[in-house]
Amino acid sequence: MLTSVYRLVRPRQFELVFNDITLDKSHVIVHPVRLSICNADQRYYQGLRAENILRKKLPMALIHEAVGRVAFDPTGQFEEGTLVVMIPNTPTEKDDIIAENYLRSSQFRASGFDGFMQEYVSMEPDRLVALPEDVNLSVAAFTEIVSVSYHTIQRFLRFSHSRRDVIGVWGDGNLGYITSLLLKAILPETKVCVFGVNEYKLHDFSFADDVYLISDIPEDFHMDHAFECVGGAASSKAINQIIDYINPEGTISIMGVSEDFAPINTRMILEKGLRLFGSSRSGREDFLGLIKLYNQNPDLINQLEKIVGAEIHVRSIQDITRAFEIDIHKIMGKTIMIWEN
Numbered sequence: 001m002l003t004s005v006y007r008l009v010r011p012r013q014f015e016l017v018f019n020d021i022t023l024d025k026s027h028v029i030v031h032p033v034r035l036s037i038c039n040a041d042q043r044y045y046q047g048l049r050a051e052n053i054l055r056k057k058l059p060m061a062l063i064h065e066a067v068g069r070v071a072f073d074p075t076g077q078f079e080e081g082t083l084v085v086m087i088p089n090t091p092t093e094k095d096d097i098i099a100e101n102y103l104r105s106s107q108f109r110a111s112g113f114d115g116f117m118q119e120y121v122s123m124e125p126d127r128l129v130a131l132p133e134d135v136n137l138s139v140a141a142f143t144e145i146v147s148v149s150y151h152t153i154q155r156f157l158r159f160s161h162s163r164r165d166v167i168g169v170w171g172d173g174n175l176g177y178i179t180s181l182l183l184k185a186i187l188p189e190t191k192v193c194v195f196g197v198n199e200y201k202l203h204d205f206s207f208a209d210d211v212y213l214i215s216d217i218p219e220d221f222h223m224d225h226a227f228e229c230v231g232g233a234a235s236s237k238a239i240n241q242i243i244d245y246i247n248p249e250g251t252i253s254i255m256g257v258s259e260d261f262a263p264i265n266t267r268m269i270l271e272k273g274l275r276l277f278g279s280s281r282s283g284r285e286d287f288l289g290l291i292k293l294y295n296q297n298p299d300l301i302n303q304l305e306k307i308v309g310a311e312i313h314v315r316s317i318q319d320i321t322r323a324f325e326i327d328i329h330k331i332m333g334k335t336i337m338i339w340e341n
């Protein structure tokens with residue numbers, strides 16, 4: 001069966017190609033319906049990755065945050081038309097210790113191979129999770145980034161000591177919003193404080209216990225643990241500020257992606273006996289755990305609706321380009337493509 005695939009061939013240039021999908025007994029065919037743009041897609045779109053990485057990875061269909069409807073399922077697990085979230089991480093082996101998203105053999109859509117900007121996608125059934133029909137589709141579209149926060153918090157619960165009176169979250173963007181929101185849902189007794197650089201963005205964090213501009217942190221402020229959700233050129237500044245304010249033996253969860261090495265205050269990491277760990281992407285267990293959390297806390301979806309940004313109907317390459325350009329110039333929130341291809 002032929003399907004349209006929209007690939008980025010070079011920065012800011014997409015191309016439509018037709019791919020042949022082989023129908024077999026073990027793959028489900030899904031029609032994507034709503035897609036959400038991640039910063040990682042923007043790094044490819046704007047050509048912010050190193051030249052050799054772009055040469056290696058492009059042409060490639062972008063987007064790893066998406067929901068779709070099942071078009072054909074020969075495995076009999078999903079009825080035609082079922083709304084599903086698609087898991088971009090694609091493992092090729094099982095490991096009892098290492099999570100699927102850290103196995104070096106795993107592939108990730110829109111990083112190692114084609115993402116969801118396609119008319120139809122052929123998926124293993126375990127890469128799909130059914131969603132309730134009444135879910136807000138735009139919020140559902142960015143389930144993947146929420147599952148990354150969920151995954152990181154689960155790791156944090158394993159790695160950190162149990163005094164969790166105050167947690168700081170650095171970053172007043174989408175990931176900071178999602179991570180601090182999930183922290184409040186998972187650890188309701190913990191005081192969650194958010195640190196950012198934009199007063200108008202911090203206003204949206206109404207569920208947080210406190211918000212601070214990083215230039216205006218009270219000198220006597222201390223926290224037990226922290227999450228870094230900044231990334232890019234500001235990573236180093238954010239991590240070093242966390243190191244300054246964190247209590248001894250605290251745990252720092254690093255989530256922001258940066259293209260360059262980030263110099264950090266290792267002397268103080270040693271003196272305070274800190275633990276730093278990184279988290280990237282997520283796996284099936286995280287998607288399942290997150291959906292359970294949504295069921296237990298229906299208000300989470302209402303809070304996530306607040307970061308739905310532009311919702312753009314997409315039928316052509318011109319529309320895709322428009323969506324990516326709007327996303328670059330957004331003030332806050334996730335840019336959603338209503339996928340009509």
Ligand SMILES: NC(=O)C1=CN([C@@H]2O[C@H](COP(=O)(O)OP(=O)(O)OC[C@H]3O[C@@H](n4cnc5c(N)ncnc54)[C@H](OP(=O)(O)O)[C@@H]3O)[C@@H](O)[C@H]2O)C=CC1
Binds near residue numbers: 148237
């Ligand atoms: N680990 C993973 O698997 C994942 C990682 N990410 C990464 O996480 C990072 C954040 O993503 P996202 O939230 O979508 O991006 P955003 O750009 O929306 O968020 C970053 C925010 O941090 C603010 N900021 C800048 N400097 C500081 C500082 N020193 N202290 C506190 N806040 C600061 C930025 O403000 P301003 O815009 O004004 O500079 C911006 O609001 C990116 O690098 C992204 O790629 C995203 C998804 C998954």
Ligand SMILES: O=C(CO)[C@H](O)[C@H](O)COP(=O)(O)O
Binds near residue numbers: 043064111145
């Ligand atoms: O956004 C992410 C997960 O949701 C990760 O940051 C992304 O997968 C990193 O991939 P790449 O190496 O292609 O930037």
Ligand SMILES: [Zn+2]
Binds near residue numbers: 039040
């Ligand atoms: Zn992402």
